[in-house]
Amino acid sequence: MLTSCGTPVIGLGYIGLPTAAFIASKGIKVIGVDVNERYVEQINKGEVPFYEPDFEASLTGVVHKGLLVAQTETPHADAYIVAVPTPFNDDYSVDTKFIEAAAQQIARELKGGELVVLESTSPPGTTEKMAEFILQQRTDLTATDGRPNSVYFAHAPERVLPGRIMVEMAENDRVIGGLTPVGGEMARDLYATFSNGELLITDARTAELAKLTENSFRDVNIAFANELSIICDKLGIDVWELIELANHHPRVNILQPGPGVGGHCIAVDPWFIVAAAPEEARLIRWAREVNDSKPRYVIGKVLTKAAKFKAPVIAALGIAFKADIDDLRESPSLEIVRELAIELPAASIRVVEPNVASLPERLGGLANVQQQDLDTAIDAADIVLLLVDHSPFKRVDRGRLEEKVVIDMKGVWR
Numbered sequence: 040m041l042t043s044c045g046t047p048v049i050g051l052g053y054i055g056l057p058t059a060a061f062i063a064s065k066g067i068k069v070i071g072v073d074v075n076e077r078y079v080e081q082i083n084k085g086e087v088p089f090y091e092p093d094f095e096a097s098l099t100g101v102v103h104k105g106l107l108v109a110q111t112e113t114p115h116a117d118a119y120i121v122a123v124p125t126p127f128n129d130d131y132s133v134d135t136k137f138i139e140a141a142a143q144q145i146a147r148e149l150k151g152g153e154l155v156v157l158e159s160t161s162p163p164g165t166t167e168k169m170a171e172f173i174l175q176q177r178t179d180l181t182a183t184d185g186r187p188n189s190v191y192f193a194h195a196p197e198r199v200l201p202g203r204i205m206v207e208m209a210e211n212d213r214v215i216g217g218l219t220p221v222g223g224e225m226a227r228d229l230y231a232t233f234s235n236g237e238l239l240i241t242d243a244r245t246a247e248l249a250k251l252t253e254n255s256f257r258d259v260n261i262a263f264a265n266e267l268s269i270i271c272d273k274l275g276i277d278v279w280e281l282i283e284l285a286n287h288h289p290r291v292n293i294l295q296p297g298p299g300v301g302g303h304c305i306a307v308d309p310w311f312i313v314a315a316a317p318e319e320a321r322l323i324r325w326a327r328e329v330n331d332s333k334p335r336y337v338i339g340k341v342l343t344k345a346a347k348f349k350a351p352v353i354a355a356l357g358i359a360f361k362a363d364i365d366d367l368r369e370s371p372s373l374e375i376v377r378e379l380a381i382e383l384p385a386a387s388i389r390v391v392e393p394n395v396a397s398l399p400e401r402l403g404g405l406a407n408v409q410q411q412d413l414d415t416a417i418d419a420a421d422i423v424l425l426l427v428d429h430s431p432f433k434r435v436d437r438g439r440l441e442e443k444v445v446i447d448m449k450g451v452w453r
């Protein structure tokens with residue numbers, strides 16, 4: 040299965056690069072392919088182009104040993120792993136343009152007998168579409184088990200948690216769905232070379248829906264917590280204590296509320312189910328709407344407090360979508376800061392985000408927003424708005440907050 044010419048991982052982002060480095064750490068030669076030349080250059084120097092704790096040493100190690108090489112060209116190989124983005128369109132259906140581009144690159148190289156695994160999170164039927172797309176380019180090939188000119192396809196969704204990717208890549212169980220039975224077996228053999236987790240074989244459509252189901256389950260649970268937090272605000276009850284107490288029940292496990300739900304998975308994947316079954320996915324849609332409305336609720340809370348000041352200084356702690364990462368995609372905190380800056384032109388907003396070197400474009404052009412270090416921002420602030428539970432924020436001396444208006448959306452300073 041794995042040849043000396045290397046297994047290409049197509050797409051070297053948050054998922055593809057750790058996957059490539061992880062496979063390479065098992066002594067298997069990996070070719071990382073990305074269209075982003077800057078990424079390719081950085082990776083070949085052993086530099087991680089994004090923040091992932093404890094990852095740089097692993098990457099540097101495999102690059103220096105020559106086990107991982109990054110390039111922009113897709114080579115021929117026996118097995119391909121595709122980890123390109125799967126954003127959604129305006130109607131929440133999946134935009135497959137990155138998958139199609141990767142498929143086109145792979146199609147040119149195929150000879151028959153190869154395996155193509157889609158790792159990107161996708162609605163049911165996407166692996167099949169990728170196969171159709173490849174076979175349209177290559178009418179000399181087929182996706183029928185056992186033929187000499189067959190190409191095999193599978194879906195192996197990724198379930199790792201940003202911030203713990205290197206640990207979870209080794210240990211997590213994996214759902215592997217073959218488009219055909221042989222495709223599933225080949226993918227299982229591939230993943231068995233580097234994964235310690237259980238490899239659970241199914242068909243491609245079930246594997247696709249399994250990943251979406253996992254994230255929708257979490258989204259619905261967080262929506263429940265977010266709704267509880269609003270109810271608790273109204274009733275004057277501490278939602279964090281409430282959830283802690285309720286979770287002592289042996290069969291209750293409520294997740295934590297926050298300023299909304301962000302990231303590239305939980306805030307996106309449920310929509311793929313809604314788009315696939317709009318009439319049926321009522322609870323899943325409603326949970327999305329509850330979570331998407333939470334940032335507006337937070338903005339309302341800040342506006343009420345800010346009305347007491349002529350020109351409030353607001354320290355906004357965290358704009359990443361969750362704790363201890365630098366990923367700003369779909370981040371509710373980022374949108375909250377942006378909206379506050381627009382709605383409070385007289386306010387000065389001091390953004391503290393220890394995991395990014397500079398503010399993103401989305402906050403560019405907003406004259407009343409600047410990035411500051413934690414101590415300076417807290418000292419200057421009238422209002423301290425905690426949006427993300429990054430580790431350094433947990434260590435803030437509570438005494439420094441006594442004279443401030445504190446809005447803690449993560450229950451860090453209870």
Ligand SMILES: NC(=O)c1ccc[n+]([C@@H]2O[C@H](COP(=O)([O-])OP(=O)(O)OC[C@H]3O[C@@H](n4cnc5c(N)ncnc54)[C@H](O)[C@@H]3O)[C@@H](O)[C@H]2O)c1
Nearest residue numbers: 050051052053054073074075122123125140141159160197
């Ligand atoms: N980030 C996560 O936590 C996470 C977790 C599980 C699953 N996923 C899924 O994994 C997939 C990838 O997500 P990500 O977070 O790694 O995305 P990302 O944006 O960080 O990385 C994707 C990479 O693919 C590259 N790319 C795009 N088109 C390409 C092409 N045609 N050929 C080669 N490279 C190409 C981009 O330049 C980029 O570097 C998505 O479907 C996502 O939903 C992400």
